[in-house]
Amino acid sequence: xxxxxxxxxxxxxxxxxxxxxxxxxxxxxxxxxxxxxxxxxxxxxxxxxxxxxxxxxxxxxxxxxxxxxxxxxxxxxxxxxxxxxxxxxxxxxxxxxxxxxxxxxxxxxxxxxxxxxxxxxxxxxxxxxxxxxxxxxxxxxxxxxxxxxxxxxxxxxxxxxxxxxxxxxxxxxxxxxxxxxxxxxxxxxxxxxxxxxxxxxxxxxxxxxxxxxxxxxxxxxxxxxxxxxxxxxxxxxxxxxxxxxxxxxxxxxxxxxxxxxxxxxxxxxxxxxxxxxxxxxxxxxxxxxxx
Ligand code: CA
Numbered sequence: 247x248x249x250x251x252x253x254x255x256x257x258x259x260x261x262x263x264x265x266x267x268x269x270x271x272x273x274x275x276x277x278x279x280x281x282x283x284x285x286x287x288x289x290x291x292x293x294x295x296x297x298x299x300x301x302x303x304x305x306x307x308x309x310x311x312x313x314x315x316x317x318x319x320x321x322x323x324x325x326x327x328x329x330x331x332x333x334x335x336x337x338x339x340x341x342x343x344x345x346x347x348x349x350x351x352x353x354x355x356x357x358x359x360x361x362x363x364x365x366x367x368x369x370x371x372x373x374x375x376x377x378x379x380x381x382x383x384x385x386x387x388x389x390x391x392x393x394x395x396x397x398x399x400x401x402x403x404x405x406x407x408x409x410x411x412x413x414x415x416x417x418x419x420x421x422x423x424x425x426x427x428x429x430x431x432x433x434x435x436x437x438x439x440x441x442x443x444x445x446x447x448x449x450x451x452x453x454x455x456x457x458x459x460x461x462x463x464x465x466x467x468x469x470x471x472x473x474x475x476x477x478x479x480x481x482x483x484x485x486x487x488x489x490x491x492x493x494x495x496x497x498x499x500x501x502x503x504x505x506x507x508x509x510x511x512x513x514x515x516x517x518x519x520x521x522x523x524x525x526x527x528x529x530x531x532x533x534x535x536x537x
Contacts, residue, residue, distance in 0.1 A: 249478065249520055252285060252497070253292055256517030260499035261443065262303040262347060263519070265489030267531045272489050273312070274499050274519060275301050277346075282312070282325065285519070287490075295328050297321075303348035305356050308534040313375070315345035315358030320375050322537065333537075336373050336381045343369055347443055347485070349394040351403075353420050354536030357384075359391020367409050374423050377536050384425050393444025393485065395452060397467075398530065404431075404452060404467060408440040413452065415467060432470045443485020443499070448528045455483040455498065462486050462498055464527070480516040481509065488529020489521075496522045496529075 257276035264273040271286045282295045282304055300317035307313055312323040319335030337343050337360060348358025351374075359372040370388035373381050385391075389409025396403055396418060403418040403425050413432040416425035432454075434441055439459020444452055451473060452465045460481050464474035482501040489497050502516035510516060 247476065247522060247525070249476065249498075249522055251515055252287070252519040252521050253290075254518070255283075255292065256502060256515070257281075257283075257499070257519075258517060259484070259501040259503045260517055260519060261484045261501075263443075263485055263487040263489075263497045263499050264304060264306060264532050265487055265493070265497065265529070266306060267493075270491065272487075272497050272519070273304060273306075274497075275304060277302060278503055280316075282314070282323065283519075284325065293325075295323070295325050297323070297330055300344050302345035302360075303358050305348060305350040306532055306534045308354065308536055313350075313356045313535045313537060315348040315356070317344045319345070320356070320358070320381070333379055334375065334381045336383065337371075340369060342366070346370075346390065347392045347394060350533040350535045351418075351420075351423070352396050352400045352533055353423065354533060355423055356535045356537075357394055359385075359388055359394075361388070361390040370407075372405065375535075375537075376423065379537070382423070384423075390440075392442050393454065395444050395446040397446070397450055398448070402467075404444065404446070406441045406444055406454070408442055408457065411436070411440060413441060413444070413454065413465070413467070431467050432465055439481075442483065445485075445487045445529060447488065448493075448530055451527075453486050453496070455485050457482055457484060457501075459483065462496070476522060478520060480513045480518070481505070482516060487532070488527075490523070493529040493531065494524055494527070496525045496527075498522070
């Protein structure tokens with residue numbers, strides 16, 4: 247297995263990779279720089295948009311462009327014109343929070359969660375943005391809202407609260423968008439690091455990035471068992487997604503934020519976007535938001 251850097255650019259807090267099957271490009275963000283990045287592996291063109299606020303996650307829109315969850319709520323993003331348009335802000339009363347990880351569900355709704363910027367536990371929530379642009383809190387009391395994934399049959403939702411160090415599964419009603427019947431399916435011990443971003447492959451297995459854990463792991467959501475792992479040359483591994491023409495390349499985002507100088511000296515690639523080509527597993531295409 248060869249772990250390559252996609253390009254030499256290093257994000258302070260690289261996150262949220264999304265493979266765009268129409269463009270054949272990888273999108274990701276630098277949360278703390280407020281940047282949305284896009285890279286075309288065919289041409290080597292790397293572009294970015296500065297949003298002007300912290301940006302937690304983006305998803306593709308079926309009408310073109312992106313939906314973003316940012317410091318001050320949900321926005322539509324026109325990357326070609328480098329503009330953003332506010333949609334809704336569910337937390338104007340919580341200025342110490344910001345949006346974090348998010349993803350589009352199988353019905354075309356955007357989900358994204360929040361977290362405290364002051365290390366408070368339990369102030370976050372997971373929100374669903376419906377097509378009529380109404381916002382519903384589906385989970386409250388969250389520590390650090392992170393990875394999301396849906397099973398291929400649309401019946402199960404998987405969710406990571408990093409501070410709870412677990413992955414939970416919920417029954418998911420694709421018609422209403424509601425989730426219920428929460429159960430913990432993987433619990434991480436402190437020495438493994440914090441579970442962060444997540445994706446799912448075409449066999450229904452979860453791929454989980456481990457913050458301060460140096461790894462991406464593949465887990466069986468049925469048994470909770472570890473099936474496979476990739477060790478990165480950096481400790482702060484934040485998220486992953488499958489990309490490439492056949493969805494057989496695994497893209498992995500990382501961060502250098504918060505590392506001490508001596509850690510950084512040993513991790514010169516911290517913050518890079520990595521790829522493992524032809525990893526031997528296949529992802530599923532990213533859903534597109536119907537807005
Ligand atoms: Ca994250």
